[in-house]
Amino acid sequence: MRSLDEELTDLADHYRWFAGVEAAPVSPRYAELAAAVARDDDVLAFLGTLPTPKRQANLLLGALQYLHGGPPRDGAELHERVLGDADRLRATMLARATQTNEAARCAALLPLLAGLPGPLALIEVGASAGLCLYPDRYGYEYHRDDDEGGVRVGSASSPVQLSCEVTGRGPVPAAVPRVVRRAGIDLNPLDPADPDDVAWLQALVWPGMDARRDRLTAAAAIAAREPASIVRGDLLAELPGLVAAMPADCTVVVVHTAVLAYLPAAAKEAFVELVGGLPVRWVSQEGVGVLPAVAARLPEAPAAGERRFLLALDGEPLAYTDPHGGRIDWLPAAAALARAGGRQAPSRGSSRACEG
Template sequence: MRSLDEELTDLADHYRWFAQVEAAPVSPRYAELAAAVAEDAEVLAFLGTLPRPKRQANLLLGALQYLHGGPPADGAQLRERVTGDADRLRATMLARATQTNEAARCAALLPVLAGLPGPLALIEVGASAGLCLYPDRYGYDHSGARVGPPSTVQLRCTVTGRGPVPTEVPRVVRRAGIDLNPLDPADPDDVAWLQALIWPGMDERRDRLTAAAAIAAREPAEIRRGDLVEQLPGLVAAMPAEATVVVFHTAVLAYLPAAAKQAFAELVAGLPVRWVSQEGVGVLPAVRERLPEPPAPEEARFLLALDGEPLAYTAAHGGRIDWLPAAAGLAGVR
């Protein structure tokens, strides 16, 4: 068994990695704060009292934003908030999970969904508040190709390569999801938690989340509480017979143990559904192995795949599609 000192050394390394690789390119404030945590024995000791899955940087920094209405100004204020408000912080981190719900990811999903025979019944696993279940309620601009209804959520996406170009949004007749801890887009406290998970410097994402949550609140989707492997077969069976059932997920499977990821992939492959995945490159090895060229070791983009066939690299929080050669075989290619 590893000692606590060894665990905290690894934890400090995690926060340094998060600061340098994850946060630095997009949120200097979070990069500064994470780097400060890595060097702060008191904060690391607090994190050491939590279960390992609850020590991650996104959860700590999100909880601090949630409890105090914004991020700490610097490492000194972060330490003050952690040590001076430890009980509330611990309770929040134990009760909550990182459930980033980014509607902009629909910009990458749309070209694939629009090419499937409709109408569609959408099932999102790891749905959080379900904001990605409304691709037909948002407006889009894919490098000048505009589609979608007038909407308070307008998604811009830079596109490279030859891939499908949507000419209309799909008709969705049922939307449902599965999550261990579903969030309610009509609950101000749940929306506040989602807002707190958005990193400093990303005001556009915060405004978009507010608008998308309002859309979802007006047309609630069914989000079932439970394990995705256990709940999925019954939910698929409940979908309308005339619809193409689409199971999809974005940035979800990375949080599962390897055995659970394998069980899910085997399950979905055996169901009468189309499967759209948008995950980190290494999350689904069987998808990664079908890439035409091996990905770079530092590849930070996601892989968009249909039924296990990789079609594009996409930006983690939406805004970019880089089509792979396999996408040229889909209908409506530009």
């Protein structure tokens, strides 16, 4: 059994890694704060009182933002907040979880969703507040390197407007799909109509990303006006029932982004087996190494330290995407979809071709 000192040494390494690899390219403030945690024995000792899954950098820094209305100015203020408000901070970190809900990821999902026979019934695994269940309520602009004007689709009047750079010979959608049902599963669903839940989501947005925070607020307002049905529970237990409850004669799509990394390996394997046996289409957008069976189908091994997500349809990798939305780098396998205008035939023996 490992000693607490060994665990705290590893924890300091985690915060140093987070500072240099995750935060530094996009949020200098978070990089500075995470590096300060790695040097602060008192803060590391506080984290050592929490269960291992609750020690992560995103959760600590998000909780500090949530409780104090913004991030600490520097490592000294972080130290003061942690030690001076330890009880509230501990309670918040135990009660909450990192549930980043980035609507911009829909820009990568849309080209696949728009090519499926519609209308669609969407089921999001790890839905959080369900903001990725509304791809038809947002506006989009896609830009290729060789395209001067770009392609605009979706709602021009939506308060959520998403821009996406595209490389490679994959599909660009001509329109948004018709969605007739929205449902999700989460261990701790968040309510987009609850100001406190929205405040928590806002606190998970890193400093320096004001556009993401504004987009989140606008997407939450859309979701609050048209609530999705999000079930509290385990995805393996709840998914079959949700699929069975979807409207007849519709294409049911199971979708998830940045979720399965939080599952143990055995649970991920069980999920892949489960979704493969259901009459659904499966759209995944996860870190490259999260689903080994999907990554194994890449035409070549990804670069070491690859930070992009891998977008796949029914386990077939089709593109690399930006973790927070805004970019699609299509793989060669996506060219067939582009030649078909993005249209995809039913698969897995499902005949849920939709009624208009």
